[in-house]
Amino acid sequence: MPVHPVPTTDRFAVVGSPVAHSLSPVLHRTAYAELGIEDASYDRYDVPAGELAAFLTTGPGRDLAGLSVTMPGKPEAFALAAETDTTSRDLGIANTLIRRSDGRWRAENHDVHGIVAALADHGTRAATTGAVLGSGATATSAVAALVELGAEQILLSARSPHKLVALEELAFRAGVRTSRVPWDSSHELLAADVLISALAVDGADAVAEVWVRGADRTVPTQFLDVLYDPWPAPLAAVIADRGGDVADGLEMLAHQAGQQIRSMLSVPSAPVPRMLAAARSELARRAG
Secondary structure, three states: OOOOOOHHHHHEEEEEEEOOOOOOOHHHHHHHHHHHHOOOOEEEEOOOOHHHHHHOOOOOOHOOEEEEEOOOOOHHHHHHOOOHHHHHHHOOOEEEEEEEOOOEEEOOOHHHHHHHHHHOOOOOOOOEEEEEEOOOOOHHHHHHHHHHHOOOOEEEEEEOOOHHHHHHHHHHHHOEEEOOHHHHHHHHHOEEEEEEEOOOHHHHHHHHHHHOOOOOOOOEEEOOOOOOOOOOOOOHHHHHHHOOOEEHHHHHHHHHHHHHHHHHOOOOOHHHHOOOOHHHHHHHHHHH
């Protein structure tokens, strides 16, 4: 029996650009099957920057009941919402939109939950010193996650240091100290309790080369790499080779998708372990 009766008009989707590689359809459709929900659908649409509002008003998204939002649409999703949850309001970005009964949108951010839950799966539920590599939307969520874990200091490093200002302001509002680490000294972040890399592959490749050449083989107590395909990601490979514990981006993605399922369908829980297993199987199939 379905856990929650969903009307046939309940259409959901993931939007972003590029989005063809997204595993969100696998995660959400697996949840529907596990929960016995037969009438909901979940698709993907490529929506470039600046086009989300049009997509939702006159485009294919005009009758969607909710959507997952990946880059570059997270700031736009937050901006067009009539209602926001606390996390999206604090960060100014949203990865979830849910259509209200009046047709307007509620914005939510579950990326922070995804990071915290993925770290908890590896036994990390608190941190004194945190560190973040990168400066984009995911790095913003990473700083918020470290604040939630109780970090007293957060080390920040990015190729474009001026982009760290927003992260510093976020931590300052939460009463957490930050320190900038020069990009060419990013190995200093390895001394943190929890280090989160929010870098894309290109940036991670460059940093990995520096770390490998360095004599210091320090590893953080816990490392989370938001990348997951291909795996191991460059930095994750360095940490794992040194015996460090690594959480991957797919774990984060599965947990945030689980929160989306709860919000979109008003169910008490989501089958995150089964969702994660299905996503890993899909990655293996793609790798051939």
